[in-house]
Amino acid sequence: MASKDRTRVVCRLLYYFSVLSLWLLPCLLVVVWFYADQIAATNGFIPATAISFPLAVSTKCFMILLTALVSAPTYWGLFALRRFLKACCAEDYLSVQNSRYLKRFAFGLIGTALLSPISGAVLSVLLTMHNPPGKKMLAIGISSNQITLAAVGGLLFVLANLLKRASLIADENAQII
Amino acid sequence: MRICITLDVMLARRKVTSRDLARHVGITEQNLSLLKSGKVKGIRFATLEKICEFLECQPGDILRYEVEAQSQAA
Numbered sequence: 001m002a003s004k005d006r007t008r009v010v011c012r013l014l015y016y017f018s019v020l021s022l023w024l025l026p027c028l029l030v031v032v033w034f035y036a037d038q039i040a041a042t043n044g045f046i047p048a049t050a051i052s053f054p055l056a057v058s059t060k061c062f063m064i065l066l067t068a069l070v071s072a073p074t075y076w077g078l079f080a081l082r083r084f085l086k087a088c089c090a091e092d093y094l095s096v097q098n099s100r101y102l103k104r105f106a107f108g109l110i111g112t113a114l115l116s117p118i119s120g121a122v123l124s125v126l127l128t129m130h131n132p133p134g135k136k137m138l139a140i141g142i143s144s145n146q147i148t149l150a151a152v153g154g155l156l157f158v159l160a161n162l163l164k165r166a167s168l169i170a171d172e173n174a175q176i177i
Numbered sequence: 178m179r180i181c182i183t184l185d186v187m188l189a190r191r192k193v194t195s196r197d198l199a200r201h202v203g204i205t206e207q208n209l210s211l212l213k214s215g216k217v218k219g220i221r222f223a224t225l226e227k228i229c230e231f232l233e234c235q236p237g238d239i240l241r242y243e244v245e246a247q248s249q250a251a
Contacts, residue, residue, distance in 0.1 A: 176219035177204060177212050 077108015099164035109153030
């Protein structure tokens, strides 16, 4: 398989993956929060005494909205990635608009990396705020996942800038007969 | 632009159509039209060579340097 075709196949696969993610993300939010109590009870990460089980439907709905707000940068980034990959599938690699899409995806990743420790802390406070004193929780979790995500976001931002420069050069070359 | 392209003059002198020249050079008529109107940023040596070959002329016959009015005043 030629390199050009391979790139197109990879882009096509990633495009389908991004489309699937765009559909799955909202579904996952609902599934996770409507089965959150079972998950929390079984995985043992959160002590069973910390959160009152089962969660009220209103609490679950509020949590879905809050998580949706927090995952908005991810969704925005995925949307931009879908457009970028769609253009790549059509072999339209070098364009300023493509670099903009890639930059948006990079910002989405960085935003997700920055927001996830904050969202974790906010969720832990909100879920345990009705507990008696001494049983309220504030969980702040910064893992290597977030650092990696931010680093990948930064790298993609640099690559998007390079793509912009390359597209400008390609544009200039197109004007040389 | 200070470099003027006088390709249309040369085409008229040689009584050659743009289509024939474009076909010989291997560029589209649209690109040749852009070249004639000077709306391009550059011309490749290979293109120039083929144009000169077909029109039997020198690069100087289709390119001319024009001194701008400002520099003339100075």
